[in-house]
Amino acid sequence: MPSNTPLAGVKVIDLTRVYSGPYCAFLMAQAGAEVIKVEPTDGESVRKRHATGGAALPFAFLNANKRSVTCDFKTPEGLAMMERLIADADVLIENFRPGVLDRLGLGAERLSQINPQLIVARNSGYGQTGPYRDYLAMDLTVQAAVGIIDSTGFPGETPVKAGPAMTDFVAGTHLYGAIVTALWHRDRTGEILSPDISMMDTNLPTLMSNLAAAWANRDDPTFEARTGSRHGGMSLAPYNVYPAADGYVAIIAVAEHHWHATARALKREDMLTDPRFENLKTRCANMDAFDAELGRTTAQHTRDDLRHLLSDNGAICAPVMKLTEVLRDPHLHDRGLLHHVDHPEYGRMVLMQTPMRYAGVDPVSYLPSRRLGEDNDDILQGLGYSADDIAALRSKGVI
Structure with missing residues (x-):
C-alpha cells in the first residue's frame, strides 16, 4: 500500500467470516493496512455462495484489497503456521464464539507470549461476558434479541426484520473504530487494549427514538412498538x-x-x-x-x-429508490463509492469502495478479492517456509 495511507504499516490477521468482521477488515485494508485473510481449507461460508446469481457480490466486496491464505490450525502444523503469522502482526480480528480460540491453543495468554504488542479484537453476537455470551448469533437473531424486529413493521401486524443486515455492519463499523482507537492508544502509551465488540451492544443505540417511546410507556402492557414508516417515538409530523x-x-x-x-x-x-x-x-x-x-x-x-x-x-x-436504481445512482458513482469492476473470478460487477473519505485524499486503488489460498506460497515463504515445507503442508491438508 502507498506509504501515505492512514493505516500504512499496520498488519492485520483477519480470521473473521460472513459480514461483520470481514467488513471491519475491509475498511482497514481500504485505509492502507496489510490485511491477510485466513480461511479454512475449503473457504469461508460466504465464498461458497457463488453458485447462485449475484451471491458472489458480498464476498468480492468484503474481501477486496486483502491477501488470502488457508490454514487448518486445528492441526499442530497449522497452529505453528498461525503463530508465525501472528508474531509480527499489529492486529488479530476474530468473530468466533467466545472461547473457541482458547480451545484451539490461541488464548489471550498464548497470543501475548507470541506477540506482546498484538491487539486482539473480538467481535461476537453478545460479547465476551454476560449470560448470553455462549449463544450462537447471526444478524437475524441479534435483530430479534435487541428489539429491532419488535419495532419494525406496522401496528397490529406481525413484526418483521429490518431489510438490511444492519446488525452486522453496525457492529463491523464499531469494531473498526475500536481497533483504530486501540492502535492509537498503544502507540501513545504502550498499553495494549483488547476490543470486545458485541453486535447486540452496538445496535441498541440505533433504537434511540423507539427506546424513548418504550420508556415513556414502560408501565403500559398494551404498548405497541411498531410505527410503520412513522417516527419511532410518534413525535414528528411529517x-x-x-x-x-x-x-x-x-x-x-x-x-x-x-x-x-x-x-x-x-x-x-x-x-x-x-x-x-x-x-x-x-x-x-x-x-x-x-x-x-x-x-x-x-x-x-x-x-x-x-x-x-x-x-x-x-x-x-x-x-x-428501488435497489436496482441505487446500483446505477449517479451520485454514488460520481463519489466513487460504487464502481464497475471486471472481477477475475466473478466477472463484471458493481462493487463498493470504502465510505470513509478524507478531503483531498483519494481512496487506495481497488484490488479484487483473491482466489482461495492464492497467496499461500508467497506469504509462507515470507515467514521462512521452504518450498519443500510448503509442499508438505499442502500434502497434509494444512493449507
Missing part, C-alpha cells in the same frame, strides 16, 4: 413515506421551518392554518388525517419532481 405519481417519497420535518417549507413548496399553505395541523403537537395528535392530506398532494407529482421541488426550497425529501 415523518413518513408518502405516495408519488410513480412510487413513493420520504418526507421529514425535523424543525417547524422544514414543515413550512414543505407546505409552501407544495402550495398547501392552507394546511399551515388548519387548526388540526398548525403546530407539531396538533399534527401528531391528528397524524392519520395529516398524512392522508399531505399524501393526496404528493401523489400528484413524480418522485423526481418532489425531490427537487422540496429540496430546492428548504424541505427534507428523498425518493424511495
